[in-house]
Amino acid sequence: EAGVAQSPRYKIIEKRQSVAFWCNPISGHATLYWYQQILGQGPKLLIQFQNNGVVDDSQLPKDRFSAERLKGVDSTLKIQPAKLEDSAVYLCASSSDRVFRDGYTFGSGTRLTVV
Amino acid sequence: ELKVEQNPLFLSMQEGKNYTIYCNYSTTSDRLYWYRQDPGKSLESLFVLLSNGAVKQEGRLMASLDTKARLSTLHITAAVHDLSATYFCAVDNGGATNKLIFGTGTLLAVQP
Numbered sequence: 001e002a003g004v005a006q007s008p009r010y011k012i013i014e015k016r017q018s019v020a021f022w023c024n025p026i027s028g029h030a031t032l033y034w035y036q037q038i039l040g041q042g043p044k045l046l047i048q049f050q051n052n053g054v055v056d057d058s059q060l061p062k063d064r065f066s067a068e069r070l071k072g073v074d075s076t077l078k079i080q081p082a083k084l085e086d087s088a089v090y091l092c093a094s095s096s097d098r099v100f101r102d103g104y105t106f107g108s109g110t111r112l113t114v115v
Numbered sequence: 116e117l118k119v120e121q122n123p124l125f126l127s128m129q130e131g132k133n134y135t136i137y138c139n140y141s142t143t144s145d146r147l148y149w150y151r152q153d154p155g156k157s158l159e160s161l162f163v164l165l166s167n168g169a170v171k172q173e174g175r176l177m178a179s180l181d182t183k184a185r186l187s188t189l190h191i192t193a194a195v196h197d198l199s200a201t202y203f204c205a206v207d208n209g210g211a212t213n214k215l216i217f218g219t220g221t222l223l224a225v226q227p
Contacts, residue, residue: 042119106158
């Protein structure tokens with residue numbers, strides 16, 4: 001079974017530029033999550049999708065971050081304009097309807113450096 | 116709001132020694148996960164604990180869950196250098212919209 005795919009693996013941008021990350025979850029997984037992990041901290045949930053609807057985006061800085069999940073499969077997370085404090089690893093995860101049995105699967109992440 | 120705390124934040128230990136990492140959480144949940152993260156890598160699932168009193172062991176690591184105390188422990192037996200990594204606990208918030216809330220992480224350094 002293929003895992004959660006993310007791209008790019010690394011990205012370096014200047015502050016005030018924009019950037020987008022892509023995630024392809026495990027086939028059939030209805031729920032998709034984006035987490036932000038700042039160096040030395042635990043991952044923090046930014047947004048959760050159920051199919052193509054947003055379930056929780058309470059911690060998403062909506063003035064600069066946006067996310068979408070078209071057709072309930074792939075998802076993109078965008079930052080515009082980026083700030084220095086956005087430097088972090090952005091992890092995508094997915095889960096099935098049987099999350100209690102199958103758990104959560106994480107991608108390899110995208111490491112963003114804002115200079 | 117569910118909060119998850121781990122201690123210690125940093126643990127330096129010698130090979131062959133035993134130690135325990137603690138994970139406390141603030142609201143009722145009976146599903147807890149332990150992950151390992153190596154530098155520059157993603158999260159590797161170690162244990163899934165799904166009920167009060169659950170205990171799971173894999174090699175030198177053993178995890179347990181006490182839902183009444185809202186406490187999970189990750190016990191390391193006879194540590195080896197290969198166990199050096201950051202360990203996270205994460206609690207499933209339950210309800211209709213399952214999501215993981217992570218602890219602060221414990222950076223484990225096993226010295227030869």
